Amino acid sequence: MDLNVQMLGTGSAFAKANYNNNAMITAGGQTLLIDCGITAPLALHELGRTFNEIDAVLLTHIHADHIGGLEEFAFQMKFIYGRKPRLYIADTLVEQLWECSLKGGLYQDENPTLASYFDVYPIAEGTSVEVLPELRIKLLATAHIPNKPNYSLIINDHFFYSGDTVFNQDLLHSLVQEQQVRLIFHDCQLHPPGIVHACLSQLLTLPASIQELTYLMHYGDDKPEFVGRTGLMRFIDQHVVYHIDPLNFTVNPL
Numbered sequence: 454m455d456l457n458v459q460m461l462g463t464g465s466a467f468a469k470a471n472y473n474n475n476a477m478i479t480a481g482g483q484t485l486l487i488d489c490g491i492t493a494p495l496a497l498h499e500l501g502r503t504f505n506e507i508d509a510v511l512l513t514h515i516h517a518d519h520i521g522g523l524e525e526f527a528f529q530m531k532f533i534y535g536r537k538p539r540l541y542i543a544d545t546l547v548e549q550l551w552e553c554s555l556k557g558g559l560y561q562d563e564n565p566t567l568a569s570y571f572d573v574y575p576i577a578e579g580t581s582v583e584v585l586p587e588l589r590i591k592l593l594a595t596a597h598i599p600n601k602p603n604y605s606l607i608i609n610d611h612f613f614y615s616g617d618t619v620f621n622q623d624l625l626h627s628l629v630q631e632q633q634v635r636l637i638f639h640d641c642q643l644h645p646p647g648i649v650h651a652c653l654s655q656l657l658t659l660p661a662s663i664q665e666l667t668y669l670m671h672y673g674d675d676k677p678e679f680v681g682r683t684g685l686m687r688f689i690d691q692h693v694v695y696h697i698d699p700l701n702f703t704v705n706p707l
């Protein structure tokens with residue numbers, strides 16, 4: 454099974470050198486966006502792609518760098534392309550996404566709801582859902598901001614993709630040692646303290662056996678100064694297409 458990952462952006466929420474940390478995954482001939490932040494429409498455009506090529510979007514949590522591009526996505530799909538993409542979202546986030554974020558822009562005549570723009574698939578935490586052919590994703594609740602639901606992802610059983618999350622050493626150990634995770638994409642704040650994100654100094658305390666599986670994303674603009682200072686962990690670069698080997702989950706630029 455071919456699984457390719459191309460980050461639309463790898464920047465932190467306020468980064469200006471890189472776009473918002475959103476991923477585009479292709480598998481089984483279809484394309485999924487993981488999160489669709491403010492900069493997603495421009496990033497897609499710069500890659501020569503359109504929203505019409507996106508079959509589905511999955512959200513980790515409600516912050517603008519992860520959902521701020523959804524209004525344009527919804528409007529383009531309805532009024533330009535005339536079809537509904539699939540929206541995979543934790544059941545705990547459905548109402549909040551519509552009532553607190555999207556309704557202001559998307560509400561108009563005919564009393565639209567979230568389902569007027571997307572085929573909505575609410576997901577319960579811990580349930581594995583086939584979001585694309587040959588691509589299963591399980592949501593894992595992870596801590597980001599107190600009282601704010603937030604989810605990290607386990608993709609095809611072996612690939613952990615963090616939603617924004619604080620450092621959780623026990624979780625990372627358990628994923629690798631007990632749950633067969635072989636690849637980790639983790640958000641990384643370059644400077645301490647890591648109050649709502651994992652910061653680099655915390656991630657550097659991980660043993661070599663976990664660091665070598667770990668790629669860093671959601672980083673600040675001074676990332677170039679940190680190249681070579683991340684132990685065995687490597688940075689993921691935006692816009693590069695990475696092929697994920699289906700057997701050993703190694704990552705290679707195409």
Ligand SMILES: O=c1ccn([C@@H]2O[C@@H]3COP(=O)(O)O[C@H]3[C@H]2O)c(=O)[nH]1
Pocket residue numbers: 465466467516517518598617649
């Ligand atoms: O309690 C809070 C809430 C928010 N923030 C900042 O706002 C940003 C929102 O997007 P993000 O989750 O990628 O990163 C967050 C932080 O940079 C914070 O530092 N502390």
Ligand SMILES: [Zn+2]
Pocket residue numbers: 465466474516518519617671
């Ligand atoms: Zn973020």
Ligand SMILES: [Zn+2]
Pocket residue numbers: 514516597617
């Ligand atoms: Zn966030």
